[in-house]
Amino acid sequence: MISVSAPGKLFVAGEYAVVEPGQPAVLVAVDRYLTVHLRESVEAGTVHSPEYGRLPLVWRRDGDGVAIDVEHHPYDYVMSVITLVERLRAERGVAPRFFDLRIDSQLDDASGRKFGLGSSAAVTVATVRALDGFYGLGLTRRAAFQLALLATVRVAPTASGGDLAASTFGGWIRYSAPDRARLRARLDDGTSLTTLLADAEAWEGLSLRRLTPPAALRLLVGWTGSPASTERLVDQVQRRHRAGAYDQDAFLAESRDAVDALTAALDAGDDEAAAAALRTARGVIRRLGAATGLAIETDGLSTLADVAEAAGAAGKSSGAGGGDCGIVLAPDTADVGRIMQGWEAHDIRHLAISVHPDAGGVDD
Ligand SMILES: Nc1ncnc2c1ncn2[C@@H]1O[C@H](COP(=O)(O)OP(=O)(O)OP(=O)(O)O)[C@@H](O)[C@H]1O
Ligand SMILES: C[C@@](O)(CCOP(=O)(O)O)CC(=O)O
Structure with missing residues (x-):
């Protein structure tokens, strides 16, 4: 076996x-x-x-x-x-x-x-x-x-x-x-x-x-229910792109900048900058949703991230959005108890999940 x-x-x-x-x-x-x-x-x-x-x-x-x-x-x-x-x-x-x-x-x-x-x-x-x-x-x-x-x-x-x-x-x-x-x-x-x-x-x-994983940022995961089909959402974004409904080049450039900022912050071990980059990445996805008229950051995901930001952390939708999970990076100074209470009050389920550790090099 x-x-x-x-x-x-x-x-x-x-x-x-x-x-x-x-x-x-x-x-x-x-x-x-x-x-x-x-x-x-x-x-x-x-x-x-x-x-x-x-x-x-x-x-x-x-x-x-x-x-x-x-x-x-x-x-x-x-x-x-x-x-x-x-x-x-x-x-x-x-x-x-x-x-x-x-x-x-x-x-x-x-x-x-x-x-x-x-x-x-x-x-x-x-x-x-x-x-x-x-x-x-x-x-x-x-x-x-x-x-x-x-x-x-x-x-x-x-x-x-x-x-x-x-x-x-x-x-x-x-x-x-x-x-x-x-x-x-x-x-x-x-x-x-x-x-x-x-x-x-x-x-x-x-x-x-x-x-390099952030040294002192805690990863929190919340689930908002109502999952949407990733393939359908990607297809709808691509249709809007083909119809010229939004500026794809600007979106790609903004997204790359946010990912580069996050990567640089992780490389430098700068947790504060990593949390800031996550907030920037949230903005990029929100603007894509607004420009395409698609519910990528749903109300539930907005609440998930807003509650995190109000408690001194950074949050955003994860993946295609339209429901499912959002993630939070919480520094030591963030009020995690407040995030949990806020999520519970809005029917957001905290998933007790951690990062699965590295498994060797990417060239092995
Ligand atoms: N336990 C399983 N056994 C066999 N196939 C599975 C199993 N779990 C998932 N799959 C395959 O993956 C498909 C689900 O993929 P889908 O992309 O909808 O979900 P996901 O990968 O969990 O979500 P996401 O893409 O949002 O992360 C199923 O239709 C099936 O083909
Ligand atoms: C929208 C997309 O960039 C992410 C989809 O993520 P998820 O499978 O919904 O977690 C699609 C993809 O990467 O294939």
Whole structure:
């Protein structure tokens, strides 16, 4: 039996901009995990997860021994990973075997409600690593991230992959994405995965850097409920961009400045400047919401951040917004009790979450 856990994530700054290749964002991995258990099987494989209801998904290979015939919803991360790992295995001449997967997740609550902590990324990363271990592929951490991103873009073409970076590398990460449309085209044009993974040009724009965590800022996470679909919100922002409804260049420049300020503050160990940069990043996202007319910082998320600011901390929505989580960076001087009371009074649920620690270098 192979068991692999991958952490969830939270965006700190740079959301929406990071969808553009080369645009930076900052993320943290969080100490809530999704675990994939793998056991060898015969003739067919199964995937058991509460996500799929009570019946497992069943997968088989077709005639040529590589393709997979699956009885399931087509837009599935686990099956996308299996498809690509099988392709890589075949390229490397590793013999095919069957396996059953069982998935347990702490990234939603007991009733299965998601918090927006990156369950799709965690399931993708953990499945890549479980299959890597099973077939003995010896993928570097970076190659496992690349494979997870390729599996993801087949399912969610606009996804930046920032969540995969946080889940793969842990800790605080600065991330910018490669051009996923180009990667998708390369996946479909018959290029071998071995070649694609090593092709620097195909991955242009990808940048991964580990950041120093702030020494004395506490990370608080609040959940406002009413999650919105990330893909729909990104799609709506992109439609408004195409319609010329807002100045995309100005937005990207402002977002980059906020992320650069946050990165510089973390590098310098200047917690006050880091909290100030988070406030700036909040302003960037609020202006994007106002210019597009989209409820990115919802009333609940506004309250979450306002309560934090009134208590001497900094707060903002995390990720696509429209509900879900907001984050706060609270210095020692902030009145955390007041933040908790304010959140409780407004039905904002405090999630007792910390940063999942670093796991080695980003080039390993
Ligand atoms: N326990 C699980 N087992 C199998 N697949 C899962 C599991 N949890 C999540 N997934 C996959 O991830 C998808 C959910 O992704 P979605 O982006 O909606 O949520 P999220 O990644 O948790 O949230 P966010 O993107 O806001 O961080 C599911 O439809 C499913 O394909
Ligand atoms: C809006 C976006 O930048 C962040 C989405 O974050 P989340 O999955 O809603 O936590 C989209 C993306 O990075 O893929």
